[in-house]
Amino acid sequence: MTDAIDPVDLTARLIACPSITPRSAGVFDVLEAALKPLGFEVHRFFAGEAPDGPVENMVATRGSGGPHFAFAGHLDVVPPGEGWSGDPFHPEIRGNLLYGRGAVDMKGGVAAFVAACAAVTDHPGTVSLLITGDEEGPAVHGTRAIMAWMAERNIQPDMILIGEPTSEARLGDVVKIGRRGTVNMWVTVPGVQGHVAYPHRAENPVPKLARLITALEAVHLDDGTEAFQASNLEITALETSSRATNIIPGSATAQLNIRFNNLHRGEELVALVRRIAAEHAPGATVEAKISGEAFLTPPGRLYELVTEAIREETGVEPTLSTSGGTSDGRFLIALCPVVDFGLPNATMHKLDEAAAVEDIAGLARIYARILRNALA
Incomplete structure (x- = not known):
């Protein structure tokens, strides 16, 4: 049996890597070290050249055949800016909040999904993580490069969940089903x-x-x-x-x-x-x-998986929205249905970015429900 992963601890270890686009700063080493004991085959590669690269990307897979459920996200962060109350790359829990650049956008989401993969190990089909280091920047050598890498190897997910921070007033209240x-x-x-x-x-x-x-x-x-x-x-x-x-x-x-x-x-x-x-x-x-381009995922199985898991875990009835900025779903929609769902987003890109400890843990539980039902 696989040991459980504490998503808050993993988030903190990811935050400690100052992975400002396009620098990886060791953050993929931390993620790989967490995934390999879970049985994932990890593929890392660089794409692009200066000034927008080189960008590090990762495709990690476990299992074989269908169904194939993929999680997409990024480990790069925006520059922290001046005026933090502490070191933005020295994660610190104060009260019930974990502070650090990337806590919300979106190292907390990546860590939560890894924890979900540790909780759901005995499953048919394939689970994969598509993780880029170029989402906050030009987004030229990131997800698009991952898609090219997958196409060369005939890797085709059936549905993709992007862990961008979509929640607003509380965890689970907003799911993004498309973007302008x-x-x-x-x-x-x-x-x-x-x-x-x-x-x-x-x-x-x-x-x-x-x-x-x-x-x-x-x-x-x-x-x-x-x-x-x-x-x-x-x-x-x-x-x-x-x-x-x-x-x-x-x-x-x-x-x-x-x-x-x-x-x-x-x-x-x-x-x-x-x-x-x-x-x-x-x-x-x-x-x-x-x-x-604008995209919209039509109603279907992915909607049901995400909304049911949120409802069962939190009691919240999520709003299905297309508001806000864009995400790498604008590229991934070419592969299969895509939905964005993650942590509350109030502090993303701000000074003193912070995620509630319980929200990170709760997100991991929701992701585990989604993953278990998707691969049932």
Whole structure:
């Protein structure tokens, strides 16, 4: 019989590795050491090059055949920032909270799933962990690289649970069944640089950009759907080529982000912005980066597994939501049904990030129920 794993202790050991994207800082060593005694075959590999890499990734599998239940997550974290009450990479329990960068997002979730795997050992089929070190960063050499690695070996999960922190007021109250897509764009309007005292010798791009922004702000994308909130376009930054007070700039750039539901595709929105730019600021250029398309997992077995386990363990009836930011589900949905569920997310990315000790333990119990029923 496999010894039990304390998910709080494992979370603390993972936190102690300062794995700021794309550094792994030994965090995969800690995870591998926890998985191998549980009978997992662990595969680790690096993808990408500087500056966005190299990124360490892991695929760990146990068992064979179907059904195949996979857990996906990440061990990289965002920079801690200044102003913590303690060392962000020196985990500390104060009261009923475990403090440290990654406690919530999402080393606590990974540790909880490992603990669930220790509790559920005698099962048919396959269980796997798809763990990346590139979710908080560009997400170029992480989950997508894992998917390519799996495709080369014909590894195909039947369903995937992502352990992102989705809960809000209490553990289990929110499960994410889809996510909006996101696209960033940089619209640059050219001008002619000159002295402000001689405007006839220059061409100021700022008024043109202002008119373009007004036109973009007037765009009504949609009213939302039954599953998704309305899409929104937000101007996120403005910049000109000049830093002096007496120079008319030679160019002006607006940065914008669109969070969109499944009524749209990223390329269609880029084309829309390009048409508006051509109309209101001829000569403007538009650069775009589509981070992911909107996705929605239709109702089915995975919904039932997750909601039933939450209900049985906590008594909470979870809300099925598509709100908030995106996740690597935007990639994994190409493989099979995907659902996100994890810890309460109030402190993720914040100073003094912390997870309740009981929530980590409770999440491990919920994951164990899901895993046991999925592989029954």
